Amino acid sequence: MKLSPTARAVLAVVLLLSGGTVLFLGARRSAERQRTSAEITRLRDELYRARVASDRCRGSLVNSELSLRTLTVTIDSLKSRVDSFEALAGGRVPAGRYVQYLETFDSYNDSVAVWEVRSRRLRAVETSCRTVIGQHNALSDSLRIVLREAGIEAG
Numbered sequence: 828m829k830l831s832p833t834a835r836a837v838l839a840v841v842l843l844l845s846g847g848t849v850l851f852l853g854a855r856r857s858a859e860r861q862r863t864s865a866e867i868t869r870l871r872d873e874l875y876r877a878r879v880a881s882d883r884c885r886g887s888l889v890n891s892e893l894s895l896r897t898l899t900v901t902i903d904s905l906k907s908r909v910d911s912f913e914a915l916a917g918g919r920v921p922a923g924r925y926v927q928y929l930e931t932f933d934s935y936n937d938s939v940a941v942w943e944v945r946s947r948r949l950r951a952v953e954t955s956c957r958t959v960i961g962q963h964n965a966l967s968d969s970l971r972i973v974l975r976e977a978g979i980e981a982g
Contacts, residue, residue: 863977870970877963884956891949898942905935 830838912920912928920928974980 863973866973867970867977867979870966870973874963874966874970877959877966880959881956881963884952884959888949888952888956891945891952895942895945895949898938898945902935902938902942905931905938909935 908931909928912924912931915921915924
């Protein structure tokens with residue numbers, strides 16, 4: 828069976844268009860896979876950095892809390908000593924112990940001032956950590972979504 832020149836031309840055009848479409852769709856699919864792979868890599872890298880920052884922040888928070896608790900114990904001890912001085916002789920500090928009382932009282936006041944500074948710092952660290960951990964969680968969610976859309980199981 829012989830095809831007419833017009834039929835051959837039409838068939839050639841259809842074959843060229845089909846081949847071009849297949850090549851175009853293949854190239855587009857390949858580019859999409861590369862884009863998705865690059866996005867996954869970027870998100871994993873950012874997630875790693877966010878996890879390191881989050882871990883550091885948690886460590887800083889734990890250290891700040893421990894420091895504040897330790898100082899609280901010291902302040903409570905100093906307060907008890909001040910109270911015991913003030914409880915002597917009907918609420919009057921004996922003259923022979925007055926210098927020791929003043930040193931303890933000054934240490935107590937100084938410690939309270941330090942506690943207030945550390946308390947503010949702890950609140951600032953806590954606020955900062957909340958932000959850092961929120962960013963980590965948002966990146967984790969983004970990566971999970973990209974992996975799911977790519978058909979990759981995200982554990």
